[in-house]
Structure formats: structure tokens, C-alpha cells
Amino acid sequence: MPSDKALKTSGAANNKLAPKELSLAVIKTACSNCNLRELCLPLGLTDDEMERLDELISVRRRVKRGDSLYRAGQPFGYIYAIRSGFFKTDVLLEDGRDQVTGFQMAGELLGMDGICTECHTCNAVALEDSEVCHIPFSRLEKLSREIQTLQHHFHQVMSREIVRDHGLMTLLGMMCVEERIAAFLLNLSQRFTARGFSPAEFNLRMTREEIGSYLGLKLETVSRAFSRFQEEKLINVQQKHIHILDIDGLKRIMSRHNQRA
């Protein structure tokens, strides 16, 4: 069965970056020996500089699946680096509707929405048991006044967030269902690859409804699109488990410019 194999190659591995039997070691984990340092904030720092960054990070918190790391309206004080796990961010409209604005995985930063008003403007919820590093923002600003590399990299991270958001806008503004789903799968595949996991097989951490909310679609529409892709032998879907069979086929969908000119 393909789903068993997949759990080994990507799904389970993703969940176990910090396995139980190493929990003591985890407490002592520093940026300098974190296996995400090439993805995360320390990128490009010297050992010495990394040590100084380490000093900022006094707290490494576990967040259980379903719990929120922060909620809209709460005072902002920290940037959070995901050590392991998977998050979603969403914003609620006054009337109760809500939209998922992003899915974040290990090595990515959360909380930058709070800088401008000193209050968080969205909710960050763990989609699986996760672990995050708390980075006090004022101290990060202080350190990035001292370390140019850190300053520049942080600016790049914020800029990347802006560019990512632009990508999502074009998706929401002018792509049809199949393009949205293809873009979503390709994006996940690429990010899993960057973390050393299989580009072709992975487990979704989110429900169809959350995918739909992220892509501006109803859950039924997401489900139908998955089924159609399966019929067309582009992917294999088994509930949350995805196996991409034809990655070029998915890319082709993105480049046939027939919809919503």
C-alpha cells in the first residue's frame, strides 16, 4: 500500500523532528545545532553571531495540535520560528467568516503581522503537535542593529512574505479551480523537498475545508478537484495522503492560460 510507504518517507518523519526520547536534548537545542539553520533566521551568520542570536531565544514552547500560538488582538512581542510541526494562520471577519491566509512549516517565521500595530492581526493555530522558538522582537531589532547579515536576512524574510502574498492574490484573483489546486500541491511539494522530504508523497495536515478557505473555494469544490486529478492520473489521493504521479502535468495546468483573462 502506497500510504504506508509514504508515512515512512515523509509524513511520519515530518512529525518526529523532535522525537520523545530526545526531549531533554531538545531543551538545550540552539540555533547552532538546529537542523533548520539553513532555512531559518540564522542563515548566513557566523558561529559567533549565531551564538548571540541563541541568547535571545529563551523559550522554546510546544504547541499541541489545535492550540493557537497567538490570536488576533493579542499584544505582539515575539516573532516565532517553527522548529517542528505545521501551522495555519487565519483572519476572522467580524461576521464570523474566516479565511486561512497561510500554512507554515518548520524553519518558517510567524508573527510578523503584529509588528505594525503592536497587536497580532491573525490567529496562528497548530495543525499538528509543534515546537516553536520565541524570539523577543525588540531584542531581535537590537541584535539586527549590530549584525548586518541578520538585519538583511530578516528584511528578506519579510519581503518574501509580501511576495508570497502577491502570489496568493493572483491565485485568488484569476485562477480557476484546477489551477489553484495544482498551485497548492506544487507549492507544498516544493517546500517539502526543501526540507529533505519526498517531493511526490506527503500527508496533508489540513482539512478540505481549510484548503478551500486558503484557496477561496468551498470544501466540496476542493474534493471534486482532487477526484478529477485522480481520474486524470495526475495524483493519487487517499484522504489526507497525496501522491503526485505527474508533476509536469500539474505544472502544465498552471500554464494553460484559458481562464479569467
Next chain:
Amino acid sequence: MPSDKALKTSGAANNKLAPKELSLAVIKTACSNCNLRELCLPLGLTDDEMERLDELISVRRRVKRGDSLYRAGQPFGYIYAIRSGFFKTDVLLEDGRDQVTGFQMAGELLGMDGICTECHTCNAVALEDSEVCHIPFSRLEKLSREIQTLQHHFHQVMSREIVRDHGLMTLLGMMCVEERIAAFLLNLSQRFTARGFSPAEFNLRMTREEIGSYLGLKLETVSRAFSRFQEEKLINVQQKHIHILDIDGLKRIMSRHNQRA
């Protein structure tokens, strides 16, 4: 006729922040005497600090209507502050489709999309004759290592951009036509107000097609929505001239949560 009056109260005034007879003075304009300093980058700086920021800005360029300030793919080197005028940013998909990602007015910053890859990822096009200050980014980084207030404010500006983008995502992802148009008009109204113009009367700088692209709609849909709002006595539309008659009515539209749950 309402449109004549409006041209006086807001439209024409907007266009003339730097009228011709003052063009020599404009060359010498510094942050310290710029009437946008409370909206723009210098916010919160002391006179002394503002002078140091001034030194960075060697170039103030005029951009004619229709010309682009920068284009996707061009190397990134500057952040741009709009002194006067009106811009749009848009991204092009490979297949020719394009989407407007934002409209920017005086006092706002452009170019932050370029930080992460050292290349711009969108086009910035003037929708009317405009004037921009060129801020060399590496020097801005250097100065913000020295001036904490400047550093923090720049982070706030980038963060605000992220939050703004989230707002646009919720608009594109779950609002119906009327909500999108109402949100668009209210946002413009609020930004004109912040700049000392009428909240109720202004001239659109962009075409129906550009509005549609921004809001994820076709130009015909935008036109129809304007007509419907006019029938309902919420606004008066005369081509590019908008007169908001019932601002609360527009706000009410935003809060009736009937569509796309």
C-alpha cells in the same frame, strides 16, 4: 454639477501637490519640510535624524503617467517614497494574464517586493504624473542600524504591507461583488481623508479594468456594481468621479455576512 465642485475639492488638489510654479523649490525639497513626513518614512524622527535620512535621498524623479517606476525582473536597489501622484503595482503570469496587487498614493513606499530576491517581482506604474524619492536600500539599512526609530518604523511599514495583503486575500477569497466594491471605496475614502482630502468625493485614477483586476472581477462586473450602488443612492458615479452619498450604507454592506461562508 457635482463633478465640477469635486474637481476643485479633491481631484485637482491631489494632482497639484507640487504645482509648476514651485518646481525649483521641489528640487530642494527635503524630508524635513515635506508635507508627507507624518505619513512617510521620517515619522517619529528628530530633526537631526531626519537630516541624516535626507542625505540618503539624492534623487527625486518625476514619473509620467503610464511610465513605470520599475519592472518585474529588474535588479532591486531602491525603496521609493511617493511624494505626489498615484501608482499601481501588478504582477504578470507567464501566460500574459496580470493582476493589480495594489494602488499606492503619496506618502506610501514602493519596492519592498524586491528585497528578498534582489530583483523586483512586480511592476510599478504611474497612473498620473508623479514624483518619487529614491532611497538606496543598502544605505537605508545602514542608517536604520544607527537610528532605532527609523528601523522600527521601517519594520512597521513592511508589516503593514503584509497585513494589507491579508485583507486583500480575505476580500478575494470570500467577499461577493458588492462587498469588494464597498471595501474598495471605503479604503480609498479613508486614505484620501488621511491626506487631508474629502472622504466623500474623489476621482479614481484607475480604469474599471484595473479596479476589476485588483478586486478579482471583470470590468463589466465593476461597472454594473457601480450602477447598482448608484440606483441604491449609496454613491454618485460620473465616469472617474465618485461621490459617496451614504458611507454607513457602504459599511453596512461589508457587515452583512450572507455570502460565501
Next chain:
DNA sequence: CGCGCTGTTGAAACTTGTCAAAGTTTGTGG
């Protein structure tokens, strides 16, 4: 083992897009 949550599928309804035509404004060159 059954209940609830999540996911799948079908048919109908509705919103928005597409196509087409005509009206209006703006800009340009004679």
C-alpha cells in the same frame, strides 16, 4: 461498536463571466 467528524458525489440554483453593441470621453493631428 456506534457516533461524529471528514470527505465524496450528484443535481439544482445562483453568481459572475463572456460576448456583443452602443454610448461617452479623451487625445491627437489637421
Next chain:
DNA sequence: CCACAAACTTTGACAAGTTTCAACAGCGCG
């Protein structure tokens, strides 16, 4: 200064795509 062309806007009729509503299936948890 006028005339004409181009660009933009409005409106209608129809088509297409997505949502809505509903029923049912599958998985996982207590």
C-alpha cells in the same frame, strides 16, 4: 478649434463555473 480615432464605460442576453443543498460513505475516537 474641430474632427476623428482610440480608449474607456455602460448595458443586455446568454453561458459557464462554482456554490448550495442533500445524501451517503469512510475513518477514527471514545
